[in-house]
Amino acid sequence: MFERNEILDVRDDSERGDLSCRLSLRRDVVPEVFNAHTPLSHILGDLDNDDIDPVLFASIVDEAFRYFQEMSPDFKLLPLDRYVVRHPSKDDDIGGFHGKGQGNMNAGGYFCYDDMGFGTLLNKDNIPNIRLRTYELARNYLHDSMHASTFRSMRVGPDGQEHRFQYGINFRDFDNTSFSAPDGDDEGRFVNLNIFMEGFIQKIIGDFIREKAPEDHAFFTEPGNGPDNPDVSDRERAVWADITEPENSGDVLPEAQPFIDFVMAPTARYMNFWEFEFETKGLGSANDLRRIYFHAMMSGDLSDLRQAYDDMIGIDNAWDTLFRQDAFTSDLATYTSSPPASPKDDYVCVFPFGYFST
Numbered sequence: 001m002f003e004r005n006e007i008l009d010v011r012d013d014s015e016r017g018d019l020s021c022r023l024s025l026r027r028d029v030v031p032e033v034f035n036a037h038t039p040l041s042h043i044l045g046d047l048d049n050d051d052i053d054p055v056l057f058a059s060i061v062d063e064a065f066r067y068f069q070e071m072s073p074d075f076k077l078l079p080l081d082r083y084v085v086r087h088p089s090k091d092d093d094i095g096g097f098h099g100k101g102q103g104n105m106n107a108g109g110y111f112c113y114d115d116m117g118f119g120t121l122l123n124k125d126n127i128p129n130i131r132l133r134t135y136e137l138a139r140n141y142l143h144d145s146m147h148a149s150t151f152r153s154m155r156v157g158p159d160g161q162e163h164r165f166q167y168g169i170n171f172r173d174f175d176n177t178s179f180s181a182p183d184g185d186d187e188g189r190f191v192n193l194n195i196f197m198e199g200f201i202q203k204i205i206g207d208f209i210r211e212k213a214p215e216d217h218a219f220f221t222e223p224g225n226g227p228d229n230p231d232v233s234d235r236e237r238a239v240w241a242d243i244t245e246p247e248n249s250g251d252v253l254p255e256a257q258p259f260i261d262f263v264m265a266p267t268a269r270y271m272n273f274w275e276f277e278f279e280t281k282g283l284g285s286a287n288d289l290r291r292i293y294f295h296a297m298m299s300g301d302l303s304d305l306r307q308a309y310d311d312m313i314g315i316d317n318a319w320d321t322l323f324r325q326d327a328f329t330s331d332l333a334t335y336t337s338s339p340p341a342s343p344k345d346d347y348v349c350v351f352p353f354g355y356f357s358t
């Protein structure tokens, strides 16, 4: 979860690290961040809280867990005491995924070296609908759970330090040169793979919520229930649009535009381009291809993904031909055929401030 400056800082810094894990290097901010937050387990256990509806939250997350775990058994939810939530700090801050707090790191995102997610609630003053605030928190929790479940492997570099080598479907040299180039193209044939992973999870969570909540979707969008419904404000309609169609919400939710420009638009172009190819070549549905991406990200096993691109492009080693930049020098061969046994499970730091145990 990022404010524009955060994203650009990450990107300008030689494309080092994936978007979420780069931020984790800023560990100095964590104690301050932590003090303003409440563990999700506490919020869900307090049935009298008026921030979110715990029963609705549990039903969304439970159904999403089963849906996404069916796409890849490596998908796991972050433990409820490893996802912490705060209220927006300013009256004019809408909060949520695009809230102002993200920019100065008062909130936001998954910290892989602490194995914790940080979220911000929507502002009750702007968004009085408690169901909407619940959906927003659910998507942000699912989003960070997907970051937490994304496969990563570590290796020791020439400097004697541990370096992350693989994160999902992307890789890093010891000097942090990325397997995939920083920029995509206008057509959507290729995209930076870290940007894609960030946008892809936002997109599939949005599609899931839209399809699984038709009554709420109608309430927030349809004429009669929507635009002329005095119970739903323009801001609430905009937030629902962002949850369910995060690549297209900029017109109604200006706070979302930087994220759309940098992450969602190139991701949507890329997804559209290859879903069309996949379908027209008779290889399966768009959902089949999404399942291949998701399983490759979660498991670290890229074999089905590589096969799909060989089949779509009609050459061997098509994935590497499309994505690998010349500057990347590491040898993938020993990793891609047989991924190392999930070192992510061994790489969980004890949160250093005494509140949690691992």
Ligand SMILES: [Zn+2]
Binding pocket: 001, 020, 109, 143, 147, 198
């Ligand atoms: Zn993210």
